[in-house]
Amino acid sequence: MAHIDAENIGKKSKQEERRLMWLSFRQNKACYLMLAPFMIFFIIFTVIPVVMSLPMGFTDFNMAQAPKFIGLSNYTTLFLADKIFVKSIRVTIVFALFTGPFSYVMCFLLAWLINELHPKLKTIFTLIFYAPSMANVYTVWQLIFSGDMNGYINSFLINLGLINSPIQWLTDGNYVLGVTIVVQLWISLGAGFLALRAGFQNIDRSMYEAGAIEGIKTRWQELIYIVIPSMGPQLMFAAVMQIVSSFTAGTVAQNLVGFPSTDYKAHTIMTHAYDYGWVRYEMGYASAICMVLFVAMYLCNKLISKVLSKYMD
Amino acid sequence: MAQVNTEKLKASNKQAGRKIGGTIAIFLVLLIVGLFMLLPIYLTIIMSIKPVEELFIFPPKLYAMRPTLNNFGDMFDALNSNRVPFSRYVFNSIAVTVSVTVLQCIFASMAAFVLAKCKFPGSKAINSIIVIALLYQSNVIYIMQYIVMAKLGLIDNPLALILPSIASPMGLFLMRQSIGQVPDAMIEAAKVDGAGLFRICWQIVMPNQKPALMTLIIFAFQAAWNIQTGTVVFQEQYKTLPTVVTQAASSGLARAGVAMAAAVFMLLPPIIVFMLAQRQVIETMAHSGIKD
Numbered sequence: 101m102a103h104i105d106a107e108n109i110g111k112k113s114k115q116e117e118r119r120l121m122w123l124s125f126r127q128n129k130a131c132y133l134m135l136a137p138f139m140i141f142f143i144i145f146t147v148i149p150v151v152m153s154l155p156m157g158f159t160d161f162n163m164a165q166a167p168k169f170i171g172l173s174n175y176t177t178l179f180l181a182d183k184i185f186v187k188s189i190r191v192t193i194v195f196a197l198f199t200g201p202f203s204y205v206m207c208f209l210l211a212w213l214i215n216e217l218h219p220k221l222k223t224i225f226t227l228i229f230y231a232p233s234m235a236n237v238y239t240v241w242q243l244i245f246s247g248d249m250n251g252y253i254n255s256f257l258i259n260l261g262l263i264n265s266p267i268q269w270l271t272d273g274n275y276v277l278g279v280t281i282v283v284q285l286w287i288s289l290g291a292g293f294l295a296l297r298a299g300f301q302n303i304d305r306s307m308y309e310a311g312a313i314e315g316i317k318t319r320w321q322e323l324i325y326i327v328i329p330s331m332g333p334q335l336m337f338a339a340v341m342q343i344v345s346s347f348t349a350g351t352v353a354q355n356l357v358g359f360p361s362t363d364y365k366a367h368t369i370m371t372h373a374y375d376y377g378w379v380r381y382e383m384g385y386a387s388a389i390c391m392v393l394f395v396a397m398y399l400c401n402k403l404i405s406k407v408l409s410k411y412m413d
Numbered sequence: 414m415a416q417v418n419t420e421k422l423k424a425s426n427k428q429a430g431r432k433i434g435g436t437i438a439i440f441l442v443l444l445i446v447g448l449f450m451l452l453p454i455y456l457t458i459i460m461s462i463k464p465v466e467e468l469f470i471f472p473p474k475l476y477a478m479r480p481t482l483n484n485f486g487d488m489f490d491a492l493n494s495n496r497v498p499f500s501r502y503v504f505n506s507i508a509v510t511v512s513v514t515v516l517q518c519i520f521a522s523m524a525a526f527v528l529a530k531c532k533f534p535g536s537k538a539i540n541s542i543i544v545i546a547l548l549y550q551s552n553v554i555y556i557m558q559y560i561v562m563a564k565l566g567l568i569d570n571p572l573a574l575i576l577p578s579i580a581s582p583m584g585l586f587l588m589r590q591s592i593g594q595v596p597d598a599m600i601e602a603a604k605v606d607g608a609g610l611f612r613i614c615w616q617i618v619m620p621n622q623k624p625a626l627m628t629l630i631i632f633a634f635q636a637a638w639n640i641q642t643g644t645v646v647f648q649e650q651y652k653t654l655p656t657v658v659t660q661a662a663s664s665g666l667a668r669a670g671v672a673m674a675a676a677v678f679m680l681l682p683p684i685i686v687f688m689l690a691q692r693q694v695i696e697t698m699a700h701s702g703i704k705d
Contacts, residue, residue, distance in 0.1 A: 130609060131527045131536075131610065134523040134524065134526070134527045134610060134611065135524050135527050137520045137523065137524075138523065138524035138585060141520070141576065141580035142582065142585075144565075144576075145561065145579075145580065146546050146582065147546070148557070149555075149558040150549055150554060150557075152561075153551050153553040153554050153556075153557050210446070213439045213443055214443065216435075216436060217436070222691075222695050223688060225447060226691055227684070227687060227688065228447040228450055229447065229450055231680075232453065232454065235457065235676060235680050239457075239672045239676070240453050240454075240460065241453060243460070244453065244456065250470075250473055251473075252456070252473055255473055286453065289450075291583065291632060294631060294632070295625075297624075297628075298591070298628040299624070302594065319435065333590030337587055340544065340547055341583075343548070344550065348550045377553070378552065383553055386553065387552075387553040390550065390552060394551070
């Protein structure tokens with residue numbers, strides 16, 4: 101069918117060409133019409149606010165007066181004078197390195213293992229792993245890591261005789277980052293995990309059957325030769341979600357170890373932006389901080405999509 | 414020879430190399446990790462049914478000795494003490510959640526189909542703008558969004574709870590990734606048969622997109638269910654459940670207990686939707702085979 105079309109196009113007259121252009125325009129019109137409902141809301145409530153916020157990093161803006169243009173001075177202050185910002189970069193990198201790749205691999209492995217089970221068990225296990233990201237239960241974590249003897253972890257360790265006096269998990273500078281990472285990992289089987297689960301369900305049965313005939317013998321071979329190559333789009337989605345959640349984490353720390361945390365040990369870039377934006381009302385400075393974070397995330401995303409697309413081909 | 418063939422056929426009916434021992438091992442691994450994941454939620458549920466005096470005994474128990482529903486009672490008492498009847502908040506939340514979920518899924522699916530399967534001027538740019546929108550997280554956006562909403566006269570208008578959540582870049586991205594996997598041949602065949610894009614989208618592509626669509630429903634429902642009235646709507650009669658439940662949780666005698674009860678109460682609807690949607694996702698496997 102396609103062959104005949106291609107041959108015909110070669111012989112098209114001018115008039116015919118014009119007709120084709122009109123056709124493609126009409127086809128595109130249908131595209132634009134179907135895109136429109138989403139785009140209208142997307143432009144009004146996302147694109148316009150984003151575009152309006154882009155130049156804010158170059159201004160001095162306290163929300164009471166109009167923004168004042170101050171050039172690059174926010175950025176020079178950030179990198180040259182703001183010691184806590186430099187500290188927060190380190191915290192963010194440690195945090196992202198521990199939570200990002202680890203939870204990405206966890207998302208994939210767990211989604212795959214669940215896929216090997218009986219359908220009834222699939223639903224239950226998917227719920228068990230996804231539930232933490234639905235629940236908003238910082239209170240229970242505060243009780244688990246509570247610094248007095250009533251904390252679950254402290255009482256458990258005291259009962260075992262491992263420690264004599266309760267550990268101040270939420271205020272001791274040595275532990276706050278670790279505790280935050282644990283809780284973040286616990287809630288991190290979220291959007292990426294579910295998308296991967298859906299991706300597994302979407303793989304065509306006949307692929308497995310063809311694989312079995314062509315000599316694939318174990319689950320591992322099946323995973324490497326059939327499953328992963330056909331999961332590219334879901335892996336990319338999960339990667340983007342993982343980048344966002346591990347780079348922009350801040351709420352977990354704020355809810356758990358307080359704000360600011362002891363010695364700024366769990367002070368991420370996002371927390372720093374929150375500090376300047378919503379505590380000190382220096383919105384210009386805060387958006388400069390967010391811009392630095394965005395550039396880092398963008399580069400990370402580019403890198404990962406390069407690696408993934410190379411692997412998928 | 415014939416035996417080998419039947420064996421091959423048997424293998425082809427199922428998947429390669431499934432040993433029962435391996436499956437049991439997988440089950441055990443998942444069970445252990447799962448129990449760890451479940452612990453905090455289990456504790457939340459337990460604490461929501463613990464009476465006040467049990468909350469602070471040492472050592473803390475992993476079960477309730479005398480379970481009670483008092484915390485839930487306290488929460489509902491706090492909710493009912495408002496001027497506006499409790500049912501009104503329930504209605505508000507359902508209205509917001511249903512309209513956001515339905516519109517988000519319809520709009521995102523159509524846009525995703527077009528972006529994944531049609532090449533037209535601007536499609537590439539929009540694709541990268543979607544990813545940028547996902548990655549750009551700035552706390553200044555909320556101010557700008559507020560300004561836009563004020564300009565549109567949406568402040569203190571219940572529509573302010575619905576309209577900003579309708580276009581979700583994450584939902585679009587999810588659907589686009591999944592629709593991209595649909596073989597082009599299928600769409601070309603439908604075009605040859607004379608189907609328009611709209612019909613191709615809803616009658617040919619979307620019926621095959623159950624896993625992604627159900628996943629999107631879970632995300633959309635969960636996000637919409639948790640929409641707080643916060644800074645955009647002030648009238649008591651327009652407040653949503655999460656707003657008033659949070660208020661109730663921070664008042665009351667046994668705060669921890671009531672907070673846990675509130676968390677459990679708010680978690681129930683998303684879990685029900687999750688179960689229903691996941692069942693659909695998992696059933697898809699049995700019916701697929703339309704591809705290629």
